[in-house]
Amino acid sequence: MRKRIIYWVVWIFVLTGLLLATALFSLYIGSVGMSLNKILRVILEGKGTLEYSILFDIRLPRIILGFAIGGSLSLIGVILQGMFRNPLVEPYTLGISGGAAIGVCLNIVFRLNRALGILSLPVCGFLGALCVVVLVYSLSVKKGVLKIQGLLLTGVMISFISSSLIMLIMAVSRTEDLHGIVFWIMGSLEEPNNALILISLCASIAGLILSYLFCIDLNALALGEEEAMHLGINVERSKRLLFIIASVLTGFSVSVAGIIGFVGLVVPHFVRVVVGRDHRILLVSSFLGGAAFLILCDTLARTIIAPVELPVGVITGLMGGSAFVYVLTRKQMLLKAK
Amino acid sequence: MKIGIIVFLFITHLLFAQEDVPQRIISLGPSITKALYLLGVQDKLIANTIYCIYPPEAKKKERVGTAQKLNLEKVYSLKPDLVLATSLVDQRSTEKLKNLGIRVVTFSTPRDFNDICKQFLELGRLVGKENEAKEIVERAENEAALIREKVKNLYKPKVLIQVGARPLVAATGNYFVNDYIEFAGGINIAKDAKESIYSRERVLKENPDVIIITTMGIAVGEERKIWQKYEILNAAKFNQIYIIDTDKITSPTPQSFVKTIEEFAHILHPEK
Numbered sequence: 197m198r199k200r201i202i203y204w205v206v207w208i209f210v211l212t213g214l215l216l217a218t219a220l221f222s223l224y225i226g227s228v229g230m231s232l233n234k235i236l237r238v239i240l241e242g243k244g245t246l247e248y249s250i251l252f253d254i255r256l257p258r259i260i261l262g263f264a265i266g267g268s269l270s271l272i273g274v275i276l277q278g279m280f281r282n283p284l285v286e287p288y289t290l291g292i293s294g295g296a297a298i299g300v301c302l303n304i305v306f307r308l309n310r311a312l313g314i315l316s317l318p319v320c321g322f323l324g325a326l327c328v329v330v331l332v333y334s335l336s337v338k339k340g341v342l343k344i345q346g347l348l349l350t351g352v353m354i355s356f357i358s359s360s361l362i363m364l365i366m367a368v369s370r371t372e373d374l375h376g377i378v379f380w381i382m383g384s385l386e387e388p389n390n391a392l393i394l395i396s397l398c399a400s401i402a403g404l405i406l407s408y409l410f411c412i413d414l415n416a417l418a419l420g421e422e423e424a425m426h427l428g429i430n431v432e433r434s435k436r437l438l439f440i441i442a443s444v445l446t447g448f449s450v451s452v453a454g455i456i457g458f459v460g461l462v463v464p465h466f467v468r469v470v471v472g473r474d475h476r477i478l479l480v481s482s483f484l485g486g487a488a489f490l491i492l493c494d495t496l497a498r499t500i501i502a503p504v505e506l507p508v509g510v511i512t513g514l515m516g517g518s519a520f521v522y523v524l525t526r527k528q529m530l531l532k533a534k
Numbered sequence: 535m536k537i538g539i540i541v542f543l544f545i546t547h548l549l550f551a552q553e554d555v556p557q558r559i560i561s562l563g564p565s566i567t568k569a570l571y572l573l574g575v576q577d578k579l580i581a582n583t584i585y586c587i588y589p590p591e592a593k594k595k596e597r598v599g600t601a602q603k604l605n606l607e608k609v610y611s612l613k614p615d616l617v618l619a620t621s622l623v624d625q626r627s628t629e630k631l632k633n634l635g636i637r638v639v640t641f642s643t644p645r646d647f648n649d650i651c652k653q654f655l656e657l658g659r660l661v662g663k664e665n666e667a668k669e670i671v672e673r674a675e676n677e678a679a680l681i682r683e684k685v686k687n688l689y690k691p692k693v694l695i696q697v698g699a700r701p702l703v704a705a706t707g708n709y710f711v712n713d714y715i716e717f718a719g720g721i722n723i724a725k726d727a728k729e730s731i732y733s734r735e736r737v738l739k740e741n742p743d744v745i746i747i748t749t750m751g752i753a754v755g756e757e758r759k760i761w762q763k764y765e766i767l768n769a770a771k772f773n774q775i776y777i778i779d780t781d782k783i784t785s786p787t788p789q790s791f792v793k794t795i796e797e798f799a800h801i802l803h804p805e806k
Contacts, residue, residue: 388629503605
């Protein structure tokens with residue numbers, strides 16, 4: 197037991213170090229080249245200069261948002277994969293992102309963002325997400341029991357329905373609105389409103405703390421619902437609360453940053469390979485790993501072919517997907533060799 | 535003494551007037567870049583997008599992204615005092631620039647020729663070339679009126695301008711491309727369509743005399759062949775299917791607009 201705790205602590209330190217390193221790397225690199233020396237000087241005494249502004253008004257907010265969104269998405273991935281005992285579930289499986297997307301699309305098509313300001317976009321997205329959460333939840337509760345498989349199926353169907361609805365909206369919308377919709381769907385960590393970034397940060401950390409209260413329940417649920425019940429877990433209550441935490445956090449992330457794929461699917465698997473299946477460590481390390489991964493991907497997205505900026509989803513998909521396939525095949529080869 | 539005061543006022547007036555005119559402009563749209571060159575302020579244009587390829591000199595300017603997504607850091611580091619955006623630019627980026635204290639002016643997609651002229655005048659005012667802009671607009675308006683006069687009493691052919699295939703996208707009435715047809719003496723069959731996605735059946739029913747296909751990322755040759763298969767189409771029967779370069783149609787200035795109308799008039803009324 198002692199040994200395991202030491203092992204966990206070491207991993208948390210390693211992941212935190214990795215996260216800090218990526219964040220610093222991301223702060224350092226950009227289309228405006230600055231030497232390390234210069235950056236130090238700018239940080240210490242350069243307040244009010246152009247470089248200071250680039251570091252703290254342009255690069256830093258993106259890093260913070262990357263931390264919040266990346267952490268949230270992979271945390272949600274762990275919770276949902278654990279709850280459903282299904283390795284393919286990710287934050288976008290339950291149709292919540294589809295609801296957020298419809299909210300945002302309607303906002304753009306009806307020009308609410310021009311009348312009420314750009315902040316109305318995430319608000320509409322969040323409302324759309326909440327509608328879907330309520331819908332999925334109420335459809336899956338039968339006689340006071342939350343049916344996990346039903347939840348999954350309803351969620352998948354709702355996400356299909358919503359993607360069809362989005363296509364419908366896109367087909368009948370004006371060309372200039374179409375651009376706004378496409379941008380939003382591609383996902384981006386560029387957010388002009390600093391207050392919103394701070395709120396996302398708080399929400400992601402609150403999500404981590406709240407879900408950590410259920411780490412024992414998640415461990416028990418991994419054995420199966422009945423087994424968990426015999427272990428003395430209040431299965432119904434934990435399922436419900438976990439679903440609510442995960443879905444509200446999904447709605448939040450999606451409405452701020454749009455749809456950034458793959459983080460919530462792949463990072464939990466990677467982390468599981470490294471630290472094991474115990475949710476007591478898995479939740480925290482996934483959060484840290486996801487944050488580092490998304491910050492790194494965003495840095496690459498904005499620098500690879502500068503001055504053109506790629507959608508961050510391109511990088512997360514390419515890097516995450518290929519790295520995962522590589523790890524999987526290697527593992528199989530190692531098993532065969534044995 | 536009096537003269538001294540007047541001279542002083544005159545000089546300060548000049549100084550302040552100078553200060554008002556932006557000296558470091560970044561353009562985020564091909565049409566804006568074209569217009570700035572037309573107004574003769576290309577020296578003050580410090581950067582544009584990778585889509586700004588007309589006039590060819592514009593390609594040599596610093597690039598800050600595509601016409602839709604820009605590299606904020608790059609824009610900011612160039613210290614512009616005026617950023618001219620189109621409504622295609624991601625709103626979050628322009629908002630962020632405004633928060634950083636940079637003056638951003640956004641031009642929406644023009645709905646007709648009138649809009650194009652209005653925006654051009656506005657642009658002229660912003661960069662301190664109001665008179666030049668007025669002159670160019672007046673000249674364009676006169677030329678446009680002349681062409682309209684010429685084609686007024688001629689037979690009005692029915693026209694379809696196709697700006698996209700799969701799905702078939704037609705230029706509708708609330709898009710400035712509609713004015714090319716009307717000014718050149720034609721009838722836009724898609725004028726009253728609410729959405730820009732159009733169906734082939736409707737095209738067959740309306741039976742246009744002329745079909746103009748723009749090269750907006752479509753396999754144009756193939757698209758022409760598809761239309762030629764429909765023998766009942768007047769455009770196919772009389773071989774009136776044309777392909778036109780997208781750059782000539784989209785991103786217009788008043789000047790290029792008139793040139794394109796002329797070209798259209800030749801297509802629609804070859805006898806004249």
